[in-house]
């Protein structure tokens with residue numbers, strides 16, 4: 261059975277393909293269109309795959325589905341993104357993005373119930389002609405996040421924690437995974453979302469919501485949380501967390517206006533870490549499950565993941581390589597096949613090109629090139645000489661991280677690299693570059709390493 265997974269969402273849409281219980285490939289639209297985190301129907305990436313027997317779709321954020329159902333509202337949503345908004349378009353877009361008070365709080369609320377019959381026609385309408393009559397199954401958003409995390413790692417029994425801004429009216433779930441089943445034992449609704457609040461702060465700091473949260477995490481390293489004399493607007497007790505602040509962007513802007521961007525970033529990061537680790541700790545203690553798998557956009561936050569791993573109650577942590585909504589297409593596939601955990605052996609499951617195809621493109625472009633027999637040795641030599649390398653190798657990584665196959669490489673002993681390389685790449689000056697370390701050399705490179713038992717994915 262060939263299963264095509266689709267995530268058609270506000271950001272980072274994409275597709276994945278499984279054949280029986282084997283993951284064949286997965287890709288997100290941004291990699292083809294070169295528009296970062298592009299949303300909507302994945303009309304380019306769907307062309308990469310041949311005809312499936314069944315289509316598995318992940319649910320997305322509830323309010324926008326109504327906008328998507330009516331073409332004009334859908335357009336309104338995109339016009340606002342391009343800042344071409346008039347007053348009435350802004351209102352419709354607010355509705356589409358859930359900023360008006362009709363926001364749902366539970367997937368089985370009346371909004372959730374209305375959403376389900378609307379997803380299929382919205383998806384079917386955009387499918388290519390040859391797929392129009394294929395059977396479609398729709399799954400809950402956070403269930404797809406949990407499936408991505410559970411079925412792609414190796415352990416049979418784990419605690420799956422999912423967290424994001426909002427998906428199908430929910431922002432946080434706790435799931436007991438065992439015998440190929442995922443059982444949700446707790447959820448936190450969207451209005452108490454840490455991801456949402458982090459997004460509001462992202463916007464108040466002048467960045468783009470749903471896109472630049474990573475910049476806030478980067479900026480946090482340069483600030484001091486205690487300089488911000490505002491009570492963090494969350495209360496966490498009994499494994500739940502409650503938001504006590506405003507959801508309106510202007511209120512958030514006013515609240516932080518006396519503080520520096522760096523300090524506010526440090527404050528929101530610290531608050532997030534405190535509250536989310538407390539929720540995870542509670543459920544680890546309650547269930548006795550010490551092996552954690554994480555998925556959802558909130559777990560793109562590497563500092564938060566590190567602190568979860570450092571909890572004394574936690575033995576191992578696995579983060580699904582495509583933790584954001586872009587990974588939901590594969591999650592939907594995995595729910596359909598319900599294959600044994602452990603079927604993602606590598607994150608390199610994107611498109612690949614053989615030497616002949618690459619050579620043909622080089623010839624066509626007229627670029628100068630040279631073929632090396634031992635390219636790795638050549639790269640190592642160039643790195644040691646302080647050269648910057650753009651590496652294009654094998655299949656593309658799945659997920660937001662550049663893991664060596666589509667990466668820019670540079671030596672790690674130049675402290676000024678952030679200033680000049682970020683400028684060349686048109687990245688924000690404070691964004692860090694992650695180190696790549698040989699597993700065998702890890703103790704030489706890092707202090708106080710806590711060992712994972714089996715997996716090499718921290």
Ligand SMILES: [Fe+2]
Nearest residue numbers: 424427557585
């Ligand atoms: Fe999500």
